[in-house]
Amino acid sequence: MISKNSDIPEIRVGFIGAGTVGTALAARLSGKGYPVIAVASRSKSSADKLAESVDGCNSYETKQAVADVADLVFITTPDDAIAQVVAELKWHPGQSVVHCSGADSLDSLEPARRAGAQVGGFHPLQTFASVAHAIENLPGSTFAVETEGELLETLKQMASALEGTWIRLGAGDKVLYHAAAVFACNYLVTLVKLSTDLWQVFGVSTPEATRALMPLLRGTLNNLENVGLPNCLTGPIARGDLGTIKKHLAALEKSAPALLSTYRELGLQTIPVALAKGKIDSQRAEEMRRLLA
Numbered sequence: 001m002i003s004k005n006s007d008i009p010e011i012r013v014g015f016i017g018a019g020t021v022g023t024a025l026a027a028r029l030s031g032k033g034y035p036v037i038a039v040a041s042r043s044k045s046s047a048d049k050l051a052e053s054v055d056g057c058n059s060y061e062t063k064q065a066v067a068d069v070a071d072l073v074f075i076t077t078p079d080d081a082i083a084q085v086v087a088e089l090k091w092h093p094g095q096s097v098v099h100c101s102g103a104d105s106l107d108s109l110e111p112a113r114r115a116g117a118q119v120g121g122f123h124p125l126q127t128f129a130s131v132a133h134a135i136e137n138l139p140g141s142t143f144a145v146e147t148e149g150e151l152l153e154t155l156k157q158m159a160s161a162l163e164g165t166w167i168r169l170g171a172g173d174k175v176l177y178h179a180a181a182v183f184a185c186n187y188l189v190t191l192v193k194l195s196t197d198l199w200q201v202f203g204v205s206t207p208e209a210t211r212a213l214m215p216l217l218r219g220t221l222n223n224l225e226n227v228g229l230p231n232c233l234t235g236p237i238a239r240g241d242l243g244t245i246k247k248h249l250a251a252l253e254k255s256a257p258a259l260l261s262t263y264r265e266l267g268l269q270t271i272p273v274a275l276a277k278g279k280i281d282s283q284r285a286e287e288m289r290r291l292l293a
Contacts, residue, residue, distance in 0.1 A: 011096075011154065014038035014070025016063045016085060018046040021100050021124070022076030023053070024134035030054045032161040038066040042077075064089055072096040072154070074122070075109075083108040091115035096151050098122050103178040105171065106146060120147025121174070122155050124164070127185050139163040144177055146170070192217070194259060201255050230276035237270045237288060240280035245291055267292040 013034050015022045018041035030036040040060045041047040051059035060066055067073055067089045075082050079101045086109050091097060093116030097109055102123045109119035126141040128134035143159040145152065146169045159166035169177055192213060199209035223232035236244040245267065252260050271288055274280050280288075 010035065012037045012069065012071045014066040014073045015050070015076055016040055016066055016073060017076035017078075017081075018043070018050040019076060019078075020128045020131050020134050022074065023050050023131045024128065024138050025074060025076065025100070025124070026050055026054050026057065027135050028138050028162055029158065030057070034158070034161070038069050040066045067091060067095075070095075072098065075099040079104055087111045091117040093117065096120065096154065098147075098151075098155070100124070101174075102144070102181060103175055105174050118147065118149065118151040120151045120155055121145065121169070122158070125181060142167060144169050144174075146174065194262065198256060198259070230273045233270070233273045233277055237267055238274045238277060238279055240274070240284040240288065242284075242287060242291060245288065249291075264292045 047059040097112040196209035
């Protein structure tokens with residue numbers, strides 16, 4: 001098959017798993033000139049849907065059929081299924097097998113490695129709420145790459161083709177990398193949920209509170225991107241404002257006592273950021289620690 005882009009290697013790409021991540025990667029890689037030729041999934045209808053959306057892609061009844069025809073096979077099943085899928089298929093030398101798990105090591109791909117295939121990880125550091133959002137959000141993402149040799153160069157090229165950047169992870173790095181993503185992404189959602197819960201105390205619904213908070217959230221992200229840590233930190237801890245912190249603690253104790261421990265712990269974790277920003281001294285930092293502890 002002739003690549004649409006002469007700079008793209010002619011690597012026949014297949015997907016096992018036709019969920020959100022698999023569909024987004026298949027669509028974007030195909031659009032950048034990679035021949036995505038095969039897909040199989042637990043749900044045949046999902047595989048058919050992916051194949052219909054990608055030029056030249058065929059939907060197969062069995063996962064082995066994808067392994068038989070593709071040079072590089074992405075395993076984009078749920079994480080818990082990766083090891084079983086890889087173990088039950090026949091692989092061959094010269095082939096590449098890559099999973100897209102954020103937390104899994106390459107151990108789950110060991111049967112493919114023993115058969116002579118190159119193995120690797122290729123995780124998009126992005127949040128995918130739906131297939132449409134995944135396809136839209138993928139460009140510009142950072143891709144965590146775990147592999148070596150020729151496959152490393154291939155995955156780096158893919159990350160660049162997807163208009164992203166890449167970082168290389170070593171063995172043992174993956175779980176902490178994924179935990180960091182959970183803090184930045186999943187727990188941000190939790191924090192916004194806690195914030196909207198507080199708004200309900202004074203009679204504002206969750207949808208209304210979310211809309212009101214969105215400009216603040218966007219401004220915070222903008223400051224993170226353009227000013228960076230620690231200088232983007234604002235608020236009472238950044239200022240060393242003990243009076244406001246005391247008021248917060250009293251109000252939470254009265255109206256939302258379940259959030260007190262969370263507020264205290266987040267405050268304690270924020271004090272070093274404030275110190276690094278340089279707007280408070282060590283004495284004020286210690287006063288805030290005593291207050292929050």
